[in-house]
Amino acid sequence: MATLNDIGVAAAINILTAFAFFLAFAVLRIQPVNDRVYFPKWYLKGLRSSPLRSGASVSKFVNLDFRSYVRFLTWMPAALQMPEPELIDHAGLDSAVYLRIYLIGLKIFVPITLLAFSIMVPVNWTNKTLEHSNLTYSDVDKLSISNIPSASHRFWTHLVMAYAFTFWTCYVLKREFEIVAALRLHFLASEQRHPDQFTVLVRNVPPDPDESISELLEHFFLVNHPDHYLSHQVVYNANRLSELVNEKNKTQNWLDYYQNKYSRHPDHKPSIKTGFLGLCGSRVDAIDFYTSKIERLSRDISQEREKIMGNARSIMPAAFVSFQTRWGAAVCAQTQLSRNPTTWLTEWAPEPRDVCWENLAIPYVSLTIRRLIIAVAFFFLTFFFMIPIVFVQSLANIEAIEKALPFLKPIIEVKFIKSLIQGFLPGIALKIFLIFLPTILMLMSKFEGFISQSALERRSATRYYFFQFINVFLGSIITGTAFQQLNNFIHQSANDIPKTIGASIPMKATFFITYIMVDGWAGVAAEILRLKPLVIYHLKNFFLVKTEKDREEAMDPGTLGFNTGEPQIQLYFLLGLVYAVVTPILLPFIIIFFSLAYVVYRHQIINVYNQEYESAAAFWPDVHARIVTALIISQLLLMGLLSTKEAAQSTPLLIMLPILTIWFHRFCKERYEPAFISYPLQEAMMKDTLERTREPNLNLKGFLQNAYIHPVFKQADDNDNESANEESDQEPALIPTKRGSRTSIPMPSKHGGSTSNSLSSNQGNS
């Protein structure tokens, strides 16, 4: 059992770590040489130019203005200054709404903490159950529900508090849902003209023996949407072509590398071996080798392109169908077309840069089978992943280590080391396991056949949350207990587990406190340092960069990473809600996490991240649903806990809580969720009418012509006919960005000027 003292040591370590990260960040970010690592967003917006360009002194690379080192936390207030509407303009609605999740955390937990500390902590503390029992206990447990004797009337306090917390959480959630829905609708209404507003993705076009897919599409829509159909763009199976293009890019990188090397040492012509990994084979001139390889690849690419365009079989049974009006597209996206609900599937086309091209051609039956396969795979991943965690956590148990390796006893018994092991190890072990997970989950979602990057990330987030709930939350609670009473546990039936969880919760509070500190505090502080992008940028900068454009490409601004970030926040919601009634001492740690993360991510969103897509906060219903889930789990576990405490008379009252919460969820779902799924016809008609009045001669067909061409064709088109893109160059926000590469440079937002002013303090320092 960790004592308050242990927690104090862990807290001190973690605070120091976080502080060290912040300090390192403060020093690194004001070095001009790192400017592109810590402020890439401004470069991408074209509002900041490289400090390396002018002058040639040391100050180009190192900041010599020592006064700027003193004010090393100035970024914090600066990050908070930008008002929300400006933030939406600057970074998009997705990012702005993402920050609101942290704010919700504060809104929910600050009042709950105040209430819990003023009422429940005294009620728990003024008992002597633990002192009179034979159990070992710590001061933390004295503050928790464990200190209340069985069948005590004091449990009524916890019951009333559970109601109060539930109502407060629901109130905050409802208000936020309302605000976010309004933000989204306002954002969509004030948006510029986008191709995806007029376009619907049609999948599973049934094969027709007499007509090509393109003809079939045209006929079908001319018949069934005669007044609104405009044009369509078939989808080519260009997966092989993408591979070739990727290989060409990679080869080009190597060529650049050797050319750089040669220009630095003109006396030594670089050469490589052609065999496996450059370790064997004959030695050839590197530059010649790669130049000829690029030539060969270019030839292959143009051949492959012709092959695709000429062959009817490379057209996939899917297409982007464009309509004359937003109204027509809205109608087509929301209705069922064919009597067979598995053909002619329509849905809103994602943004061009959000499309997941590889998945467009998967037929319906394959989709359902893929879903089952992934469901089973995910089941095994979730439940068999526990084995290594169980193993590591068994090490974190001091007594177990001492028993297994008695010769270590003198070292472990040193108070400081003991605290270190107990405070750190379990958290870090978990963290390392979890680092590899998001990639696997993203691959699983991709295999499942989602057609847009944003949907992929949302699904991965759901899976990641479930995984964390089972393995981090339940796993930590049950297996911790499991090693203390292993023999009993294996032979227990599945029915007793809920009881066990409820009873184990108070005992695990200290573990989760250290977890919050390691994962939440230090983890968030590490995020701002961007160690990995920093290293990679400097490597690239040294080996590959020749022109300013290369340097642009070497920047890796990264994204928010909804698929990993959001589920982690949700874990804190879960912990907070579960422990609010049981061990309120955990709450302040969560509040610190939320405030710290809010400031850090606000800073990153303003200065660093460059979102790859804009879904207009389409993820909010998921966020809402998961917080509600956490609420219901907390209520059920409280019920389990109280039933072991012989406070059975409170059970009927507790049963009402999940029922009311589920009703609340359904109410919110019906009231607000449609705003996130469908596009109201009234809105569409309004925008159409407005546009028709403003631009009566708009050439919509020209505008939509190339919007949904596979990016590999696009790249070629860019070289071939620059003139075709002239129109879109005038409105560059409409150029479909090339997904995959990060070369796209979004335009400055309308209020870009004021934005850069508000951050002038930042830039002044550099």
Added chain:
Amino acid sequence: MATLNDIGVAAAINILTAFAFFLAFAVLRIQPVNDRVYFPKWYLKGLRSSPLRSGASVSKFVNLDFRSYVRFLTWMPAALQMPEPELIDHAGLDSAVYLRIYLIGLKIFVPITLLAFSIMVPVNWTNKTLEHSNLTYSDVDKLSISNIPSASHRFWTHLVMAYAFTFWTCYVLKREFEIVAALRLHFLASEQRHPDQFTVLVRNVPPDPDESISELLEHFFLVNHPDHYLSHQVVYNANRLSELVNEKNKTQNWLDYYQNKYSRHPDHKPSIKTGFLGLCGSRVDAIDFYTSKIERLSRDISQEREKIMGNARSIMPAAFVSFQTRWGAAVCAQTQLSRNPTTWLTEWAPEPRDVCWENLAIPYVSLTIRRLIIAVAFFFLTFFFMIPIVFVQSLANIEAIEKALPFLKPIIEVKFIKSLIQGFLPGIALKIFLIFLPTILMLMSKFEGFISQSALERRSATRYYFFQFINVFLGSIITGTAFQQLNNFIHQSANDIPKTIGASIPMKATFFITYIMVDGWAGVAAEILRLKPLVIYHLKNFFLVKTEKDREEAMDPGTLGFNTGEPQIQLYFLLGLVYAVVTPILLPFIIIFFSLAYVVYRHQIINVYNQEYESAAAFWPDVHARIVTALIISQLLLMGLLSTKEAAQSTPLLIMLPILTIWFHRFCKERYEPAFISYPLQEAMMKDTLERTREPNLNLKGFLQNAYIHPVFKQADDNDNESANEESDQEPALIPTKRGSRTSIPMPSKHGGSTSNSLSSNQGNS
């Protein structure tokens, strides 16, 4: 414990009862005087005329052809003769598909029974666990899973069987879903022109200070559906008017009664007292009294009608909006109109006769609150209803009765009476309780605000099923055990209950066998006798009927009663699936139920029932979902049972079953359910085009003008301007039937001739 002998006695009693019912039916149905009770459908279709009309001998009332008494079961093959397409023409798709539920029962359970009897019964029987134990047991238990020793390897048989049964059930379900979806689409495609194909119900029209609701509607749809909007029909709040009309009809009945009485005894002028229930007050002449009352009511009615038409406040914020094409209506019904998802709610208009007029005006917020109230009320109804059942079932326990009332012992110990009590009482007690339930549930659904009779019945069916699951199924299993071990049970935690259920299931097999016999066999046989309609018809016929039209109104053909019938069938599916692995001896009883019910209800649908609406089998997804639910419940309970049998190594394999079943359900839902919810645009366009070619000069506006007028206005209109209905008289299937009264006479179907031929054997007997 009931022995095989007890079950034999109960079976004999129930078979005799059923046989008696059939015999009574055979005699009663061939009496000409009962012709309108047993063949009302044919009268309503105009294919049969009253045998009372011609001649005046006794043979008008009593069948004197004694040969016809001999062939008293001829109706059975006759009922089976009509082929399904003809049945759909004759009785509608709802009825035809309803019969398929019984067929599914047979398709699922006949192969399962064969398999179970050839494999599982021998496996169970060849053990001696029960003989060596100290438990009391019966022969039924020897055939069940109870006879297998704990931790035996024989449980693998049950595991494999559980898989086999699941796969077979899923296969049958999938095939049926496919067939029913095809039937529905074909039915909709071949249907005649109906007003509801062009009409959408719009609810929650937001109030506008400047415009009346009618103007607002017109402007809104002219703006947002400019090319398709045709007209609209506002909804008046005519609830008060309906009451007045109802009262007038009732008064008219009394007047008829006294006029009949007077005409039979012209010497005695009937008089009544005007006070409470005719018991006090001054005595007046009855005919004069009711005549003046009718006059007064007629005056009130016309006043009220004028008041409604003249007052803007009696227009409710809802309307039936009609479109020029089915395509336009399909688009409007399936899309969201306004950015606020709680206003301008659109959905397909129900058939005019299916509309639930009282509920059209309920605002959105009120709807959600009503839903919560009903959810809570239903919760209490479900869980507190158990108390009386528990009480009655405690009586059904012979030992308990003997203990409580020892002086009854000699009577009870008579073998026959003992069997009677054990075989009959529990089933009957439950049945009586359940008779009053459907009405309550229908009222609850009505309060909840559903807008069509069909939706109301579907919702009630869901509730009824849930109620039966908790109270009949779980209630019988748990409380039966509860009275044997009351003290333990109260202090048990909620977690142990699933285990208890699993373990109790085999012990309750005999109870459910008797329940099936009483409720299923005898109940179905009683249905065909139609005792209540028979008595009421003859009462009405004697007291009220003056003209042939009155006699028509005195018929009460009744309907299938989806809200009560379907959940009862579902209970048999549940029992069958749960006991298939545990106590296969129960299966033959269920098969007999399904075959008997199929024949009886097929006969009733052909000859008796007159559906009040046609939803084109919209209920099928519910039926499918409930059978899948039963399947999952059976799998979970088997898991519970096996865990108490120490067959824990089978648990992982059993867990896969519900997962696969849920996946199967989701697959079916996505694949087939859209056919039951949305109307594909392709189909709509096809019908539109066809119609435009066939009838280029169709006056659609005239056709739709009066389709959605509240029935009370309609009645008046019918009297006022008969000419207006001339057009619809040519296609009488399109006349909106008056809901509530049963005066409507549907037209003969196209194949009416052949239909009546195929049943000529029936008619020949009468």
